[in-house]
Structures are given as C-alpha cells and as structure tokens.
Amino acid sequence: MLRLMAEKCTGILLSHGTIEENKRAIYIYGFELFCSTCICIMSIFVLSMIFHYSEYAITFLLCFVPIRTVAGGYHAKSYGGCFLLTNLIAICCIGVSLWLWRSKTLWIEAFLWLLLAVSFTYIWISAPVNSKKYPQKKERMDKNRKYSRRILLIETTLLLLIKLWFDHSVTYTAIITSCVVAVMITMAKKGGD
Known part of the structure; x- marks a missing residue:
C-alpha cells in the first residue's frame, strides 16, 4: 500500500515535469518514508487520545x-x-x-x-x-x-x-x-x- 501511494505521488510529480525520470526511485523511497512516518505519528496520536x-x-x-x-x-x-x-x-x-x-x-x-x-x-x-x-x-x-x-x-x-x-x-x-x-x-x- 505504501509503495502504491509513493508511486502515485511520484507519478504526479513526473507528469507535471517537476522531477526527472532518473530521480524516480529516490522520490518513491522518500514518499514511502514520509507516508510511513505520518501513519505512525497518527497512530500514536489516536492511541493517546483514546487513553487520554x-x-x-x-x-x-x-x-x-x-x-x-x-x-x-x-x-x-x-x-x-x-x-x-x-x-x-x-x-x-x-x-x-x-x-x-x-x-x-x-x-x-x-x-x-x-x-x-x-x-x-x-x-x-x-x-x-x-x-x-x-x-x-x-x-x-x-x-x-x-x-x-x-x-x-x-x-x-x-x-x-x-x-x-x-x-x-x-x-x-x-x-x-x-x-x-x-x-x-x-x-x-x-x-x-
């Protein structure tokens, strides 16, 4: 799922000419890290709100x-x-x-x-x-x-x-x-x- 989201985000940047094709792999990796970190932080916040x-x-x-x-x-x-x-x-x-x-x-x-x-x-x-x-x-x-x-x-x-x-x-x-x-x-x- 993370890989799919990262590829989609990278694809958007590529289609708009924001990045070059040779940078595709690094952007996919960066988006995977970003999404993974956001999901983890949100999970910690949700748990903390549930338990006050x-x-x-x-x-x-x-x-x-x-x-x-x-x-x-x-x-x-x-x-x-x-x-x-x-x-x-x-x-x-x-x-x-x-x-x-x-x-x-x-x-x-x-x-x-x-x-x-x-x-x-x-x-x-x-x-x-x-x-x-x-x-x-x-x-x-x-x-x-x-x-x-x-x-x-x-x-x-x-x-x-x-x-x-x-x-x-x-x-x-x-x-x-x-x-x-x-x-x-x-x-x-x-x-x-």
Whole structure:
C-alpha cells in the first residue's frame, strides 16, 4: 500500500515535469518514508487520545522524531516492523514514565536525571550513525552531527525549564524516550541497521 501511494505521488510529480525520470526511485523511497512516518505519528496520536495521554504522546514524539531523524539508530527491516516497533516504544516509554512518576522518590528522580545525562552524553559523542544500507556523505554526517547536538541542547534546556517551573510528569517521558534513543543508536553501531 505504501509503495502504491509513493508511486502515485511520484507519478504526479513526473507528469507535471517537476522531477526527472532518473530521480524516480529516490522520490518513491522518500514518499514511502514520509507516508510511513505520518501513519505512525497518527497512530500514536489516536492511541493517546483514546487513553487520554496526549501530552505524553506529544512529548514522546518531540523527543523521538527530531533526534532520530538526524542521529539515526536502529531501523526495523520493513515499514510494518517500523510501525509496530515505534508504537510499542511509545507505549512503553509512556507507561514506564507514568509508573515511575507514581512511584516518585528522590532516588528515582536522581537516577533518571543521571540516566538522561549519560544518554545525552552518549548521543552527543556517537551521533550520527552512518547506516550501512544507506551510507551518508561526510558533509551530511557533519551537518547531522551539528543538528543532533543542537537538538540535545534544546531538549536539555526545555527539560530543565519544565522541571524547575512545573515539575510535570512529562519530564519522565522525555527522559525515558531519550534513553531509548541512546539504546537504538548503540544497537545500530553494533551492527543492527
């Protein structure tokens, strides 16, 4: 279905002369990625609305999608696998963060912030991951490294501000999500593309 949608969109661009025939494959791939990402994000939003966890889903997506886009990390072998894995990760990150928030102690709080510091440091040093399947040029890797670091600085600033002003449970969702991103980068570096 994704392939069919991607081919249709690419066909429209070709028929209008917007792109050249020799770029067909890359546009099909780009449209497949775009459609897959949109469907996955919509699924996470729908689930969050059903279970009344919209602010956690938004937090998850803000802490997962931007950094993964430029930092890379583990990729499932199919779009279906990616959809299931991303939805499962979202559910787990939100569930674990809510459970930890309800069990909140000074030790849990300190441990999570330490875990965040370790995760951010690891991502700062390790990102981006150069995929074996879709290797990037050095210029793209350098740009993605800069973008990754900017995203980490923005996330750090926002998390500290939320912690200081609101002390809201979404900070736990952001921390757990960032730890998962670090794990996914580790998996990709160890050979799981």
